[in-house]
Amino acid sequence: MASSSTESPPAPPTFGHQLRKHFLFPENYTNLNHGSFGSIPTPVLTHRQRLHILSEQHPDNFMRYHSISLLDEARAAVAKVLNAPSEEVVFVTNATTGVNVVLRNLTYEEGDVILHFGTIYGACGRTVQYIADTTDATCISIPLAYPVQDAVIISSFNTTVQEIKAAGKKPKLVIFDTVSSMPGMRFPWEKMIVAAKEAGVLSLIDGAHGVGNIKIDLEANQPDFFVSNCHKWLYTPRPAAVLYVPTRNQPLITTSIPTSHYYIPKSAAQYWSPLGPGSKSNFILQFEFNGTIDATSYLCVPAALKFRQEIGGEDAIIKYCNTLAFEGGEAVAKILGTEIMTPDPAAVDSGRCPMVNIRLPLLPIPKTEVESVYNTFTKDVGVRENTFVQVYVHNARWWVRISAQVYLEMKDFVWIAGVLKRECEKINERVANLATIAAATGEKVNVVNGADVHVEEVKSAKRAVVNGMVDLKVSDAEGGGVAVNG
Ligand SMILES: Cc1ncc(COP(=O)(O)O)c(C=O)c1O
Numbered sequence: 001m002a003s004s005s006t007e008s009p010p011a012p013p014t015f016g017h018q019l020r021k022h023f024l025f026p027e028n029y030t031n032l033n034h035g036s037f038g039s040i041p042t043p044v045l046t047h048r049q050r051l052h053i054l055s056e057q058h059p060d061n062f063m064r065y066h067s068i069s070l071l072d073e074a075r076a077a078v079a080k081v082l083n084a085p086s087e088e089v090v091f092v093t094n095a096t097t098g099v100n101v102v103l104r105n106l107t108y109e110e111g112d113v114i115l116h117f118g119t120i121y122g123a124c125g126r127t128v129q130y131i132a133d134t135t136d137a138t139c140i141s142i143p144l145a146y147p148v149q150d151a152v153i154i155s156s157f158n159t160t161v162q163e164i165k166a167a168g169k170k171p172k173l174v175i176f177d178t179v180s181s182m183p184g185m186r187f188p189w190e191k192m193i194v195a196a197k198e199a200g201v202l203s204l205i206d207g208a209h210g211v212g213n214i215k216i217d218l219e220a221n222q223p224d225f226f227v228s229n230c231h232k233w234l235y236t237p238r239p240a241a242v243l244y245v246p247t248r249n250q251p252l253i254t255t256s257i258p259t260s261h262y263y264i265p266k267s268a269a270q271y272w273s274p275l276g277p278g279s280k281s282n283f284i285l286q287f288e289f290n291g292t293i294d295a296t297s298y299l300c301v302p303a304a305l306k307f308r309q310e311i312g313g314e315d316a317i318i319k320y321c322n323t324l325a326f327e328g329g330e331a332v333a334k335i336l337g338t339e340i341m342t343p344d345p346a347a348v349d350s351g352r353c354p355m356v357n358i359r360l361p362l363l364p365i366p367k368t369e370v371e372s373v374y375n376t377f378t379k380d381v382g383v384r385e386n387t388f389v390q391v392y393v394h395n396a397r398w399w400v401r402i403s404a405q406v407y408l409e410m411k412d413f414v415w416i417a418g419v420l421k422r423e424c425e426k427i428n429e430r431v432a433n434l435a436t437i438a439a440a441t442g443e444k445v446n447v448v449n450g451a452d453v454h455v456e457e458v459k460s461a462k463r464a465v466v467n468g469m470v471d472l473k474v475s476d477a478e479g480g481g482v483a484v485n486g
Pocket of ligand 1: 035121124179181208
């Protein structure tokens, strides 16, 4: 029926605190770090609970038949959001697994080089290193110091490729993010796919912060391999990720990880399988069942998408989160008297995404204090204030990364800015005192500069702490409190 002219238009979606009731946070908890592990709305949790009950009521029917048809529906649903054919997407447990599936399936020859950027997520960087440690491939990291323009990223890649080729080697694959982790910055992944293609290099996109975070169009961009977590930004339960391998590259992926019933051995060896021959492609079959797991998180994709549609749809969610991250970040920076890590204004969406990085107004921190400062923010402040603040060092500066979400408002950004300001003042006072003591005793203060400090390095800083500028004691081997005596 045609709508009458008197009918009022649909109400615009209302984001912000009104949506908190659909999530499970206790009333006094402010979730500012959605980007690490995501969080699900109640209808998705309820849906998963129903699936759990079904799977316990009819274990064989559920595991062998029902969950397989639900998995097909979930694949089709996530493929639609990615604008990819459903025959080219499968589920894997997480982004790390997806990256491992691709890197461990490819074969490497002497002279092959894997490229990545300095901002690669640590676990993925280590996976590249593992390949270099165990095959004929080597790897090269392209350093990045933000703020950096997209054009500089692309030209750094092109220059590195030329250098590798000039040395008689073969740049085989480049791995890069859709949005990097720390800093939480939108990466020019669309342009990098083109640059890689022009250079004859395979592209593997780590879209851990991908689907639900920024608009993804795989049909338009045609990467060689793409993996995206669904549990971070799409509101599915943990763990769930989608791996896209276009049909042309599926012959390169000969096994799921772990290898299971549908692997086709090169020999004529026959093994018993509890599963039927299956009518789908071997790529789909291998990832459909590769060991008994709880796949209900994958099966929640349609429920997550339904919830997202009901609160306004993909575009409205992304727009709200991008705007809140940017405006909220600017407000925090103003209160702290610093600045946000500036995105490239010429980039897609002006380089904005639902995460924002704000510089903390900290004095140069002695290396011996790094762990203590890191713990102050990520443990003490988090526990005391019922939140979590993700801090890190990049390009010799301390930053906080804040994730915007539909249940947050500007008020939350202003609140955390006050908390951070007070904490920075306390730390600065302590550091200034330490500097005074060091000056009086003639000791050299080793401040954090140059290299980025990530969590692993913070943990290893414990050893240095013991012989530090003042008598510092590590009370807990797993990154617990650091007591400053005197
Ligand atoms: C850019 C990036 N890649 C990969 C990962 C790994 O994701 P997962 O732990 O779900 O495998 C993360 C996690 O935060 C990430 O931020």
